[in-house]
Every structure is written in C-alpha cells, then in structure tokens.
Amino acid sequence: MRANVGYIVGLAALAACAAIVHAGPNGGTISGKVTYEGTPAKQKPIDMSKEPSCAKQHATPITTETVVTGPSNALDNVVVYVSAGAPDDNPPGQAAKFEQKGCQYIPHVLAFQVNQSLEISNADQTSHNIHPLPKVNREWNKSQPPGSAPIVDKYDKPEFIPVKCNIHPWMHGNFAVLKNSHYAVTEGEGGFSLAGLPPGKYTITAWHESYGDQSQDVTISGSETKTVNFTFKAKPY
Amino acid sequence: MRTQNTLKLFLGIAALFVMPLVVSAQEGESHIGKLSGHTGAGKQLYFRYCWGCHGYRGDGNGENAPYLNILPRNFVAATFKCRSTPTGTLPTDTDLYNSLGRGFNNSNMPSWIELTDQNRADLVAFIKTFSPRWKTDKAGDLIKVPAEPKLTVESIKHGGELFQKLECWKCHGQEGRGDGPSASTLTDSNDQPIRPYNFAAGSRFKCGSTNEDLYKIFITGLDGTPMPSFADVIKSEEAWDLVHFLRTLQVTHKSPELALWGSTKDGAEQIASRRITGTPTGSGIKQ
Numbered sequence: 001m002r003a004n005v006g007y008i009v010g011l012a013a014l015a016a017c018a019a020i021v022h023a024g025p026n027g028g029t030i031s032g033k034v035t036y037e038g039t040p041a042k043q044k045p046i047d048m049s050k051e052p053s054c055a056k057q058h059a060t061p062i063t064t065e066t067v068v069t070g071p072s073n074a075l076d077n078v079v080v081y082v083s084a085g086a087p088d089d090n091p092p093g094q095a096a097k098f099e100q101k102g103c104q105y106i107p108h109v110l111a112f113q114v115n116q117s118l119e120i121s122n123a124d125q126t127s128h129n130i131h132p133l134p135k136v137n138r139e140w141n142k143s144q145p146p147g148s149a150p151i152v153d154k155y156d157k158p159e160f161i162p163v164k165c166n167i168h169p170w171m172h173g174n175f176a177v178l179k180n181s182h183y184a185v186t187e188g189e190g191g192f193s194l195a196g197l198p199p200g201k202y203t204i205t206a207w208h209e210s211y212g213d214q215s216q217d218v219t220i221s222g223s224e225t226k227t228v229n230f231t232f233k234a235k236p237y
Numbered sequence: 238m239r240t241q242n243t244l245k246l247f248l249g250i251a252a253l254f255v256m257p258l259v260v261s262a263q264e265g266e267s268h269i270g271k272l273s274g275h276t277g278a279g280k281q282l283y284f285r286y287c288w289g290c291h292g293y294r295g296d297g298n299g300e301n302a303p304y305l306n307i308l309p310r311n312f313v314a315a316t317f318k319c320r321s322t323p324t325g326t327l328p329t330d331t332d333l334y335n336s337l338g339r340g341f342n343n344s345n346m347p348s349w350i351e352l353t354d355q356n357r358a359d360l361v362a363f364i365k366t367f368s369p370r371w372k373t374d375k376a377g378d379l380i381k382v383p384a385e386p387k388l389t390v391e392s393i394k395h396g397g398e399l400f401q402k403l404e405c406w407k408c409h410g411q412e413g414r415g416d417g418p419s420a421s422t423l424t425d426s427n428d429q430p431i432r433p434y435n436f437a438a439g440s441r442f443k444c445g446s447t448n449e450d451l452y453k454i455f456i457t458g459l460d461g462t463p464m465p466s467f468a469d470v471i472k473s474e475e476a477w478d479l480v481h482f483l484r485t486l487q488v489t490h491k492s493p494e495l496a497l498w499g500s501t502k503d504g505a506e507q508i509a510s511r512r513i514t515g516t517p518t519g520s521g522i523k524q
Contacts, residue, residue, distance in 0.1 A: 050418045127404040129465035133426055138370075139316050140325030141458050143465040145403055151469065166463030167407050169422035 028220035031193035032227050034078045034186045034206055038234035040067040041210070046170045053125040054103035054168075064170070065108045066210045067234070074190025075232055077109045078208045079160075079176045081183035082194065083215060085202035089180040091116035095152070098163075098173070100128050100144075105163065105173030109209065111183050112175070114158055121150040127167065132175060134161045141166075160207060174209050206230040265371070267330040267362035272354055274330075279363025282356055290345070295367035307344040308429055315368035316426065318459040319444035324466035326377025327370060333361045335445075342441040343432075380456050382449050383473045388481055393498055396482025399475055408433040408463065412511055413486030426461045433463070436483060437511065440490035451480050 043063035048055035055061075068076040096112035098105065101123040112118060122128050122144045130151060131141040137155045144151060155161070155177045165171040176183070184192035194204070199221045207213040211232040218226050267274035283291075290309040292299040297311035310317070319336050320328035337357045340348030349357060365371040386392065400406060408423060410416040413436030425431040434442065443459060444450050455476050458466030467476070484494030485504065488511045498504035 127407075129463070131463065131465065135314075138325045138374075139314075139426060139460055140323075141460060141463070141465040142324060143403065143458075143467045143470055145470050148470045166423055166465075167404065167419050169419065 026223060027196040027198050028223055029193060029195045029225040030197060030202070030204060030218055030220070030228055031191070031225060032080075032229040034075045034080065034190045034192065034208075034230045034232070035073040036067075036069065036075045036211075036232045036234040037073065039236045040069060040234040041237055043067065048103055048168075048170070051103055051126055051168060057102035062102075062104060065172070067208075068108070070188050070190050074186070074188070075208065075211075076187050076190060077107075078186045078190070078192075078206050078230070078232075079109060079111050079178075079183060080186065080192045080194065080204065080206045080230070081111070081176070081178050082180055082197070083203050083205040085200055086180045086182055086197070089113060091154075092181065095119040097121070098175075100124055100130075100165070100171075103128075103165075103168050103171055105171060107173075107185070109174045109176060109185055111178060111185050113178055113181060115154050115156055118153050118155070118175070119150045120144070120153070122146060122148065128165045128171070129167055130163065131166055132161045132163045134159055137161065137177070160209075162209075176207065204228050206232075208232055211235070265362050265365050267334070267358050267365065269331050269334045269354075269358050269361070272334075272358040274355070274358030274360070274362035276359075276362045276366055278356075279359035279361070282352070282360050283363050286349070286352075287360070295364070305345050307341075307431070308427060309346070311427075312364050312367035314426075314461075315370045316461040318461060320377070320457050320460070321380050321453060322377030322457065323380065323468060324458040324460055327374050329376045329379070330358075330361050330365075332376075333364060334358060337361065339445060342439070342443055343434075380453060380468075382452055385448060385452075385480075386474060386477055388493055388497060390497060390501055390504075392478045392481045393485055393494060393504075394482075395475075396478035396480070399471075399479050400482055403467065403471070403479075405479075409436070413437060413483065423463045425463070431462055436486035437488055440487055440492075448477075448480050448484070451483060452476050455479065 043065065045061040045063050048058070048061070065077070070076055091113045095117035096110055096119065098110050098118065098120045100121070103124060120130050125146050127143060127145040129141060129143045133139065134155070136157050136159050142151055157177070158179045159177050161175040161177065163173040163175060182194045182197060184194060186192050197220050201217065201219045203215050203217055205213050205215045211234070214230050214232070216228050218228055220226060265276045288299055290299040290301045290305065291297055291312065292302065295312035297309040299309060302309055315327060317328045317332070320332050322328055334357055337349045337360060340346050406417050407419045408417045410420065415433040415435035417433065420433050423431050423433065440446055442451055442454060444454055454464070455467045455471060458464055481494050484492045485498040487495065488508055495508065499508050
C-alpha cells in the first residue's frame with residue numbers, strides 16, 4: 001500500500017515536471033530520475049582530528065561521499081550526459097568552480113566541458129594540495145596554502161578524473177570533463193533534465209563514481225519531452 | 238580487369254606517399270646539447286638493459302616489476318618526476334638524459350653512467366616512442382633558477398618558518414624524517430604506498446644533490462607522487478631560504494648550511510640532539 005502511494009506521488013511529480021519542461025522554448029527535453037536498488041555501502045565517518053581547523057567546522061563528523069542517496073532510493077552525484085548524437089560544443093565563458101572548504105570538496109562531483117576554465121579555490125585555514133589523477137589528460141599536482149589565489153586550469157580531452165589531496169587523505173572528489181553542454185548532476189531527489197535538444201537520436205549515459213555507467217538510446221522528434229530513468233544496482237561493500 | 242589494375246596502381250602510389258609518413262613518425266630523435274639520439278639505436282639498448290623492469294611495452298610491467306618496491310616508471314603515461322619544466326608538462330630531453338645518468342635515490346633505478354653519452358641519448362629517443370603525448374605536446378617552458386643569494390642565519394630561520402607555513406611537515410615531519418602525520422597515508426598515482434623524503438638519512442635528493450636541484454623540486458613538484466608544485470605560491474627568495482633550511486635537516490651530510498647553523502647556539506643544540514638516530518648512511522656517522 002505504502003509503495004503504491006509512493007508510486008502515485010512519483011508519477012504525479014513526473015507529470016508536473018514534464019508539464020513545466022514542455023513549456024520550454026525550442027527543442028526536445030530528456031528528463032528522468034536516477035535511483036538505486038539494493039543496499040548501498042554505509043558511508044564511514046571521517047576522522048579529521050589531525051586537522052583541527054577543519055574538524056571544528058563540522059558540528060557532527062561528516063562521512064565519506066562515495067555513495068550519496070536521497071529520499072525514495074534517489075541516487076545523487078550521478079552525471080547524466082549526452083554521450084553520442086550531439087555535436088561537440090564550444091566551452092562556455094564562465095568558469096567551473098571547485099572549492100575546498102572544511103577539508104571537503106564542494107561540489108563532490110564537478111561536471112564541466114572540455115577546454116572550459118576550471119577555478120579551484122581554498123577557503124580553509126590549512127594548505128591543500130590539489131592532485132587530479134587523469135589517465136588521458138596531463139597530470140599535475142599543485143600546493144594551495146590558505147589565502148592564495150585560485151588555481152585556474154582546463155582539460156583538453158573528455159575524461160572522468162578522480163581528485164585527491166595527499167595531505168588530507170580523506171578528501172576525494174571527481175571532475176567530469178564532457179564534450180558538450182547537455183549534462184546534469186543529480187542531487188537531492190535524483191532528478192535530471194536535459195533541455196534544448198534538437199530532433200535526433202541520442203545516447204544518454206549516467207555515470208556514478210562507485211557504480212560505473214549505464215547508457216540508453218532516445219529519439220527526440222520536435223519539442224517533446226522523453227522520460228529516461230536509470231537504476232543502479234547498489235553494492236553493500 | 239583493367240579497373241582492378243588501375244586500383245592496384247593507385248593503391249601502390251598511395252602507399253608510397255604514406256610510407257615515409259609512418260617511418261618518420263617512428264624515427265624519433267632526442268637532442269641533448271650537441272648530442273642527437275636515435276630511436277633505432279635506442280631500441281636495441283632498451284631491449285638489452287631496460288625492459289626487464291620497464292617492460293616490453295614500456296608500461297613499467299617488466300618481469301622484475303613485481304619484486305620492486307618503487308614500481309618502475311610507466312613510459313606510456315609520460316609522467317616524470319625529475320623535470321626542469323612546470324607540473325603537468327613533459328620534461329626536456331636533457332631532463333631524461335640526466336635522470337638516466339643519475340639514477341634514482343632510494344629506488345631500484347641505478348645510475349647508467351657506464352653507458353656512453355651517445356647510448357643514453359639514444360635511449361631517451363626510444364623512451365619517447367612509448368607515449369603519443371610526445372607527438373602532440375612539447376616540453377614545458379624551462380624553469381628559471383635565479384642565482385642563489387648569500388647564505389645567512391636569517392635565511393635559515395626564515396626557511397624554517399616557511400617549512401611550518403607551507404605545512405611541509407605534514408608529510409616530511411618536523412625534523413624532516415619523512416614521518417609527518419600524513420606520511421603513512423601517502424600513495425603515488427598508481428595507488429602504491431610511497432614515503433616522503435627523509436632528510437636525516439642522506440644527502441642525495443630524488444632529482445640531484447645540489448642546492449639548485451632542491452630548488453627545482455619545489456617549483457616543478459614531483460609529478461606522479463604526492464609532492465606538489467609550489468610554483469604559484471612561493472617567491473624565488475623564499476624558495477632559496479627553504480633550501481638553506483632543509484640542508485640543516487640533513488644532519489649526516491656536511492654542508493655550509495649545516496656548519497653555519499651549528500655555529501649558532503640554538504642550531505648546535507638542535508643538531509646534537511638529532512644526530513644519533515635515523516638511518517645512518519652519511520659519512521658523518523661514527524660506527
């Protein structure tokens with residue numbers, strides 16, 4: 001009975017969503033929700049006692065973020081993007097911003113485009129080193145003491161890049177460097193919406209740092225809205 | 238029949254045009270001063286001296302690799318520790334050539350000084366064939382090392398303050414013994430455990446043994462390891478102060494910095510208290 005109610009509420013939410021997006025200007029829209037099934041790994045609390053300036057910023061100890069979930073099995077921090085069918089876009093003018101605050105990366109997953117400016121800042125009272133670990137792009141590693149200017153960089157090849165700080169081993173983040181501007185990162189309810197897609201056949205891929213990726217093909221004609229949902233199998237370890 | 242012949246002829250001519258392109262793509266060269274190294278000669282040397290550890294494909298998975306503590310360099314990734322170029326860029330041919338001659342301290346990579354200069358130049362040319370990055374990228378801009386300022390007690394003291402401020406001690410430890418609070422958690426880019434440099438243990442750094450080599454390490458960082466680049470956050474005079482200070486942590490290695498520091502009251506006490514323990518590999522230790 002309870003599941004039924006959830007189902008109806010979900011449908012209603014989707015319908016509402018669709019109605020809002022449908023009013024959008026030109027092109028079709030692909031929207032949907034990312035969920036998980038099974039039991040996701042329990043996130044471990046992080047011991048920041050070695051870095052008191054960060055520890056005191058968190059009233060309750062924060063946990064690792066390898067799997068972040070929302071209400072009704074929603075899966076967060078999933079990058080949903082058009083992996084095939086759309087032309088490569090020029091990077092937007094504004095920079096993608098990545099902040100280190102309370103010895104955490106904000107956001108945990110940052111999606112941006114190839115050759116888009118990336119700005120990394122340090123809001124902490126401690127030194128960090130930013131060490132992205134790409135395989136196809138070039139690898140660098142820079143120190144950023146408190147109060148220093150943001151590090152500005154860009155990547156010229158599409159790739160999912162883990163980021164870490166060697167000084168604070170619990171700090172982990174991800175860069176998603178994508179070829180075009182049709183992408184979204186799920187948060188909260190796990191919903192996403194890719195708008196402004198001209199008619200055509202697209203491959204939509206959802207990428208999660210722990211659960212890998214999934215793809216679905218969608219054909220858009222006119223200014224319709226198609227629903228694509230992704231379900232990841234959660235691993236309990 | 239006729240069209241087939243025409244087709245063959247066309248393909249033949251096309252092949253003639255393509256051939257030199259393919260050959261020139263494989264025939265890389267290296268340039269170290271007046272020396273020029275050649276891929277062909279380097280290949281023969283590589284499959285005699287290097288492939289046992291660095292592997293048939295240059296990916297660091299040679300026959301001996303499982304037995305080595307610091308894994309052999311993966312030339313396919315083209316990430317190199319010792320460079321005179323900024324972090325994230327390719328090293329110069331001279332950097333690779335010097336690394337071959339020097340060997341790597343605290344690892345299984347020996348010095349190949351017994352090979353001729355020409356041999357080493359040839360090897361550099363061949364090593365560059367493993368990664369496509371050498372075809373698309375150029376080596377980074379050379380890092381300029383300004384002349385070393387005069388050594389003073391003040392510069393050593395200021396270097397010590399920077400050691401705290403830049404939080405070098407988080408990994409290297411307050412006495413530079415490689416035992417800071419983060420030291421045990423460090424991994425390199427292959428997820429292999431890696432130790433921060435222990436200054437008390439010896440005199441040679443990863444990329445050479447002179448003050449200038451140490452200066453360069455701050456600016457370039459050691460790519461592929463946790464050691465970051467400080468190029469954007471440190472001024473050149475500060476970097477030199479840090480060099481002077483770090484020399485005083487090398488308590489088993491005789492240097493002008495250690496002598497000057499030892500002539501001050503605080504310094505003498507500090508050195509005396511630190512000299513006994515550690516891994517005695519320096520000449521200053523009496524057995």
